Amino acid sequence: MNTEPDRTSVIAGLGMTEIGKVYGRSVSDFASEAVRLAVADAGLRLHDLDGLLVADGVAATPGVRLQRDLGLRDLALVAGVATWGTSACVMIQYAAMAIASGQCQAIACVLADTPLVPNGSAGDNFTAAAAELAPAGWTGVFGASGVVGGNPLIAMNARRHMLTYGTTSEQFGHIAVAQREWALRNPVAQMRKPITLEDHQASRWVCEPFHLLDCCLVTNGGIAVVVTSAALARDLAQPPVHLLGWGQTNRGFFERRDDRFGLISGATIAGPAALDMAGIKLGDVDVVELYDCYTYTVLVTLEDYGFCDKGEGGPFVASGILGPGGTFPLNTGGGQLSGFYFQGMTQVAEAVVQARGQGGDRQVPDHDVVMVGNNGGCLDHHATLVLGSAATR
Numbered sequence: 001m002n003t004e005p006d007r008t009s010v011i012a013g014l015g016m017t018e019i020g021k022v023y024g025r026s027v028s029d030f031a032s033e034a035v036r037l038a039v040a041d042a043g044l045r046l047h048d049l050d051g052l053l054v055a056d057g058v059a060a061t062p063g064v065r066l067q068r069d070l071g072l073r074d075l076a077l078v079a080g081v082a083t084w085g086t087s088a089c090v091m092i093q094y095a096a097m098a099i100a101s102g103q104c105q106a107i108a109c110v111l112a113d114t115p116l117v118p119n120g121s122a123g124d125n126f127t128a129a130a131a132e133l134a135p136a137g138w139t140g141v142f143g144a145s146g147v148v149g150g151n152p153l154i155a156m157n158a159r160r161h162m163l164t165y166g167t168t169s170e171q172f173g174h175i176a177v178a179q180r181e182w183a184l185r186n187p188v189a190q191m192r193k194p195i196t197l198e199d200h201q202a203s204r205w206v207c208e209p210f211h212l213l214d215c216c217l218v219t220n221g222g223i224a225v226v227v228t229s230a231a232l233a234r235d236l237a238q239p240p241v242h243l244l245g246w247g248q249t250n251r252g253f254f255e256r257r258d259d260r261f262g263l264i265s266g267a268t269i270a271g272p273a274a275l276d277m278a279g280i281k282l283g284d285v286d287v288v289e290l291y292d293c294y295t296y297t298v299l300v301t302l303e304d305y306g307f308c309d310k311g312e313g314g315p316f317v318a319s320g321i322l323g324p325g326g327t328f329p330l331n332t333g334g335g336q337l338s339g340f341y342f343q344g345m346t347q348v349a350e351a352v353v354q355a356r357g358q359g360g361d362r363q364v365p366d367h368d369v370v371m372v373g374n375n376g377g378c379l380d381h382h383a384t385l386v387l388g389s390a391a392t393r
Helices: 027-042 063-070 084-100 122-133 135-144 151-167 169-183 197-202 266-277 294-306 311-319 335-339 347-358
Strands: 008-016 051-055 077-081 106-113 205-207 222-231 243-249 287-290 369-376 382-389
Touching: 008 027, 008 266, 008 347, 027 063, 027 106, 051 063, 051 084, 051 294, 063 077, 077 084, 077 222, 084 106, 084 222, 084 347, 084 369, 084 382, 135 243, 151 205, 151 311, 169 197, 169 294, 169 311, 169 335, 197 205, 205 287, 222 347, 243 266, 266 294, 266 369, 266 382, 287 294, 287 347, 294 369, 335 347, 347 369, 347 382
Parallel strands: 051 077, 051 106, 287 369
Antiparallel strands: 008 222, 008 243, 106 222, 243 382, 369 382
């Protein structure tokens, strides 16, 4: 008889504050509320937590002082995580490892941010905040050429892909349109007005080849999840979302010339690692939630996970399969393009909702396996989660 404790990990709680153009609150306020909401959602009490992981936002982070703000004592694990868009998946991976080792039983993972200010340009605020957090070389080396912030850096990647494989702006537009269709079914999405491919093409240039509708939103608020052992989750309030597999890679392309620049991401490594840990094949995945700071990052990640051949991402996304009613449910809450932007927590939150079967009008019928893919930096970092519904166990 196996007497070993069940230390497999699940996401047991999800907490989301009010999100969007929400002003007058600090990043610590948002983070604290998100954690409290996630704990309550799980059916736990705040002092049941014995671990806390905090991700950096673009504009601000409460850091590990959040433990003090929450009044938590004698935690077995407290740490900050700062790998840009992969931080959410990385936090959850580390939480799962801490639970597997017996170090912790219940860990809150949280990301909160406050880049928006009243009467300010969302784009300007976001770019200024990102520049403050960027390495010194970002503004020093690139600034002299006018390359400041994420827009031109990712735009160069996208242009390389377009020149190499014939990918078009219209194909990027199909991603934006499909995700807006999903957002219309999400009551907390920021963008609730339908768009067409013509609207995408007519939207103003941000940094060629990116139109405005190729670019993610800017959002204030916070999201947290609680990761526990499967044994503990059996007695909690929500259906457990099992952590079946994970992987990450940190390739370090930033500021380096590379013959694969723009053509490949870390999904080629992190994706297979996560699937191998989960013991499944790509064809077993029901729902996909991918990091969509730009439409291009969705396309290149789909290729690199192997959902389509390299260079075939354009025709794949333009085939009409991504939106509601399609055969390939992608970014079912609207993603960061039309839903809201909390770096990788956007994808994690929607994955939990789908795996639980709580998506309402946007719920995907088959949702036993949900794959989450996060990019960080200028394709420097990649992290993948494979999540399973209660039915998978």
